Amino acid sequence: MISNSIQQPRAATSSAPQQRTADRAKPYYRPYVPYLFIIPGLALYLLWSVYPLVYQLYISFFDWRIIPGQTSTFVGLANYQAVFADRTFWMAMSNTAVYAIVTVAGQMIIGLTLALLVNRVTIAKRLFRTIYYLPVVTSWVVVSFLFIYLFSPGDGGLINYVLVKLGVIAEPVSWLANSNTAWIAIYSLGIWKGMGWAMVIFLAALQGIPTELYEAAAIDGATEWQRIRYMTIPLIRRTIFFVLIALMIGGFQVFISVLLITGGGPLHRTEVALTHMFDEAFGDLHFGYGAALSYILAVVIVLVSLAQARLFGRGDQNLEY
């Protein structure tokens, strides 16, 4: 570099400002020090996240054989064609989208309502927050089994017992034997487990709104509903948008609950994208197909988040107060 700058004065002038900045903020560390900090983490991440992402693209172009001794053959886009021609794939994708919409709506409405109410009470605020959050910290495996048990057939199942007592249903229902009623169990689990998460975030946003604003609105004679609709909701717009995207991304990844509660059955009617991927790859050893499907799902998730960012993006800020 030094010899360069002697031979080429123009290059030297262009790099001069940089040189001056470097002199001013003279590093107190040797040049290799930053790498000692970042390389261990980046190496691990490169091996187990970045490389798998690239490797998966490669796998998706093969009739991939996992069994030793068998050779994988290059098939081009055949796996992607197979995915798009597969009726179960389309059913799984539409089931996944409906699951995401239903559970996200449920979690957001309940989460926001609970947050508004908790924000109003003066006692036991923290206690309520803790209790609503308990389902969130409970593992998916455990709550999936728990919901199988709650939705047990016969009159001993807790849900059947309560609904018969309340007169909502005349006879006990075999919830998990039929896809329509199995979805009710799967949706309720998704909403029940996630509402506390939405509530905690909404509550934090509500607590950031200065109370003077409410007092001013109350003096102006705004009703409770008007205050929520025209003041609170616009003020926490950015938070609502954030929760929506985060929950949508989560909704599209629905997996363990469906895997354990129905396994995608009966007749693939409750199949979702990831259970289908899992069956194909780890059940039928169609790893190439599974890799193609995973890629498609990843693209869908990224597109859904980007589309939402565009749709609601203009309001990408909580209103200033």
Added chain:
Amino acid sequence: MIATSGSQNRGVNIAIFLVLCAGAFIAVAPLLYMASTALQGVAFVQPFPPRLLPESITFENFEQAFASRNFGRAMLNSALVAIATTVMVTTLAATTAYGFARFEFRAKKLIFAVLMVMIMIPGVVLLIPQFILAKNLGLLNSLPGLVLVYSAGPLAFNTFLLRGFFENLPRELEESAIIDGANPFTIFWRIMLPLAAPAISTVAVFSFLGAWDEYLLALNFLTDESLRTLPIAIANFRGQHSSNWGLVFAGSLTAVIPTILLFVFFQRYFIQGITTGSVRG
């Protein structure tokens, strides 16, 4: 609030309080029912009518769970894996984040941008290549192998979280230390790390919980029975046709209680993590 009269206000507050209590009941009732079933003894068929609180308490399901050879082992495995993952994630995320926050190096912006893009890719879609990679590296049926994959997953997000924290720490702190002749490692270890303790605790609780509860990778990576982790052991208690639900839930409760205690005691860090980023429990 101000416009309404005092007694009306009190009525509204009581109504709100009751609604919140009903919501709280819905949130905990399933968990109570689980605990009650676990404590009620063998339950191949459900008692009628269902009981939220057990009639009499017996620990026979817990005794049976721990008597089965692999359950205690599974718990130990889960604890080891979760602790190792927590140590790995906190150490690597803290050093990497500090590197990005306080040093200059080549391609820094580019590398960070790649990490940010990767945050958008959900980890579960990498299940297939991670499995094949682990198989090729001979890391199937190995708890250290599982720890490596568990640690890599949340690294990008936690690096992002901690980088923001380190960047907001005042520069004067390290400047005076530099004048005193301290080297970058001393500054990181003695000054910056202690200041970042709250943020690192947040990373730690979520890493621990993530590894303790993980099911899919463990299911596919570990076939050796002595290596299985807690979620796999619980799933095994549930036989295909006749499950002793008392046993399933005794195992479940054993796995869930530590996570609930962790949450209750370190609630600050959970709330901090949830509200500063998209961490999900």
